[in-house]
Amino acid sequence: MPFFLSADEGERFCLYHEPEPGVAPRGAILYVHPFAEELNKSRRMVSLQARAYAQAGYGVLQIDLYGCGDSSGELSKARWDIWLADLARAWQWLAERHLGPRYLWGLRLGALLALDFAVGARPQALILWQPALSGRAHLNQFARLQSAARLFAGAPAVEQGTEIAGYLMPPALSAAINQLDAGALTPRCPVQWLELNLPPLDAGTDYGASAEAQAALQPASALLIDRWRSDGAVVHAVPLHGEPFWISTDIGVVxxxxxxxxxALEIA
Structure with missing residues (x-):
């Protein structure tokens, strides 16, 4: 069900997947999308997963944040606090559906945003797809695509907007993202961490059971998860082999x- 959610700065485009008819509601899930073109590349996978969750009895809300997708505003005027406010409105909208416990599901930069939002939202659990570990490092990845990494290599924020991957980033937004570190956002709820890695070259393109047995977390992810666990977090990490659909040339499905x-949600 597509609709627009009213906000202080225009409207936000939303897509809601109701729990499957005849299935007892089990909860509600708010999806937090990734940044820039990764949002568009991942829509197919997110749609498939949202439908799967709905069939299992969950109401799933997808929201295009301010300046993103089909929502009001320009990214050049976006701010991190506006995005957090967008999530708060969506979170409240789900609460009014009275479906049960609420969960946050984020992809890439959206996972980092979900972690930040979870500090006050206190979800039942977090579902993190390929989470960005550092806002600065994440923007550097985009910057390198256009040979602009020097803009985010520790230099102070510029007074003019900076173009990243074809998107004009306002200084306030880039500065806020640069300061984000998942290591400082230890979640106080269970976490389902799902991460994709390409298989070894000699493993071919078969992502079946034999390949899955060899999958492992990236070293930086493993270190962060160990740090979270030492701080009391409960993390269920699932490494998988698969194509990074959020940057693939074609619309990928894993x-x-x-x-x-x-x-993973069954044990959250």
Missing amino acids: PSLLEASSA
């Missing part, structure tokens, strides 16, 4: 991630 995500 069935193993869909299956693992549905199974």
Whole structure:
């Protein structure tokens, strides 16, 4: 069900997947999308997963944040606090559906935004797809695509907007993202961490059971998860082999991630 959610700065485009008719409601999930073109590249996978969650009895709300997708505003005027306010409105909208416990699901930079929002929202659990570990490092990845990494290599924020991957970033937004560190956002709820890695070159393109047995977390992810656990967090990490659909040339689908995500929520 598509609709627009009223906000202080225009409207936000939303897509809501109701729990499957005849299935007892089990909760509600708010999806937090990634940044820039990764949002568009991931829509197919997110849609498939949202439908799977709905079939299992969850209401799933997707929201395009201010200046993103089909929502009001320009990214050049976006701010981190506006995005947090957008999530707060969506979170309240889900609460009014009275479906049960609420969960946050984020992809890439959206996972980092979900972690930041979770500090006050206190979700039942977090579902993190390929989370960005550092806002600065994440923007550097985009900057390198256009040979602009020097703009985010510790230099102070410039007074003019900076173009990243074809998107004009306001200084306040880039500065806020640069300061984000997942290590400082230890979650106080269970976390389902799902991460994709390409298989070894000699493993071919078969992402079946034999390949999954060899999948491992990226070293930086493993270190962060260990740090969270030492700080009391409960993290269930699932490494998988698969194509990074959020940056692939074609619209990619990773069935193993869909299956693992549905199974992970069962134990959240």
